[in-house]
Amino acid sequence: MCVFMFTSNSLTKTNCIKYLLQTTARFSHQRAHQQAVRGMATNKRKNEDDKPGTKKPASRTVTSASGPWNQGLKASMNDPGLRVMADDQCVIIRDKYPKARYHFLVLPKRSIPNLKKLVPNDIPLLTHMYDISKELTAALDTGLEFRYGYHAVPSMSLLHLHVVSQDFDSPCLKTKKHWNSFNTEYFIDAEDEKFILATKELYVDKCHKCSKPFSTIPALKSHLVSHIPNNTNKSQ
DNA sequence: GTTCTAGAAC
DNA sequence: GTTCTAGAAC
Ligand SMILES: Nc1ncnc2c1ncn2[C@@H]1O[C@H](COP(=O)(O)O)[C@@H](O)[C@H]1O
Ligand SMILES: [Zn+2]
Numbered sequence A: 001m002c003v004f005m006f007t008s009n010s011l012t013k014t015n016c017i018k019y020l021l022q023t024t025a026r027f028s029h030q031r032a033h034q035q036a037v038r039g040m041a042t043n044k045r046k047n048e049d050d051k052p053g054t055k056k057p058a059s060r061t062v063t064s065a066s067g068p069w070n071q072g073l074k075a076s077m078n079d080p081g082l083r084v085m086a087d088d089q090c091v092i093i094r095d096k097y098p099k100a101r102y103h104f105l106v107l108p109k110r111s112i113p114n115l116k117k118l119v120p121n122d123i124p125l126l127t128h129m130y131d132i133s134k135e136l137t138a139a140l141d142t143g144l145e146f147r148y149g150y151h152a153v154p155s156m157s158l159l160h161l162h163v164v165s166q167d168f169d170s171p172c173l174k175t176k177k178h179w180n181s182f183n184t185e186y187f188i189d190a191e192d193e194k195f196i197l198a199t200k201e202l203y204v205d206k207c208h209k210c211s212k213p214f215s216t217i218p219a220l221k222s223h224l225v226s227h228i229p230n231n232t233n234k235s236q
Numbered sequence B, C: 001g002t003t004c005t006a007g008a009a010c
Helices: A013-050 A069-077 A120-140 A176-183 A193-199 A217-227
Strands: A083-086 A090-094 A103-108 A146-151 A161-165 A187-189
Touching: A069 A090, A069 A103, A083 A120, A090 A120, A103 A120, A120 A146, A120 A161, A176 A187, A187 A193
Parallel strands: none
Antiparallel strands: A083 A090, A090 A103, A103 A161, A146 A161, A146 A187
């Protein structure tokens, strides 16, 4: 039974258009902001250049009020400026740094760290994420092709499905990594049967010789010497 | 992931 | 000279 329904709060075309207008407004605002920040930095550097020897690398805080950088999606899920829609299971947000004209992220409300933590019971949820993505792009009616998938090696925490139009026309697309992460096997299509391979946990934390589990690397290292024949504690 | 920027490449 | 790219950010 599909719980997803078109309601006034979800995927009406009017609402979609509204969110896209927000995209444009926010985006130009963001660019203006970045330019302003850059201008301020330039001014500051000029002043410092008047006093030689006072130059030092600008210190930057590594964590912010919203937590470490790789936890940013958690806050963005509840950011009304980014949220496109939500139902009982999922939230869809606009990607904060869209790599194409349309770029959304679909996140389960129930916190799942990454693909490797998925279990067979999650399959209906994954199907639902894909289904509402298709509903969204259908409602948007952009005439653009879309792809729906996961990054094989994500940087951001919390499982998220990329919904990205295939124009790749965006100032945020800047690096080879950006390109390749959406246009090689790095991008795992949600509907691809190979998808299941990406859900396998690769960290097993066991000895490579005898499969004894270990909890810390020092513990592993003291165990490893037991496998060295005629161990004399010498190296090289 | 992004930002910033030094040094490479053009 | 400008453009591009890769690495640090503790
Ligand atoms: N704070 C944020 N809010 C929303 N989207 C973000 C945020 N930080 C990064 N992103 C996007 O999240 C995606 C994470 O990529 P990945 O971890 O490779 O799947 C990228 O497309 C980023 O543009
Ligand atoms: Zn081409």
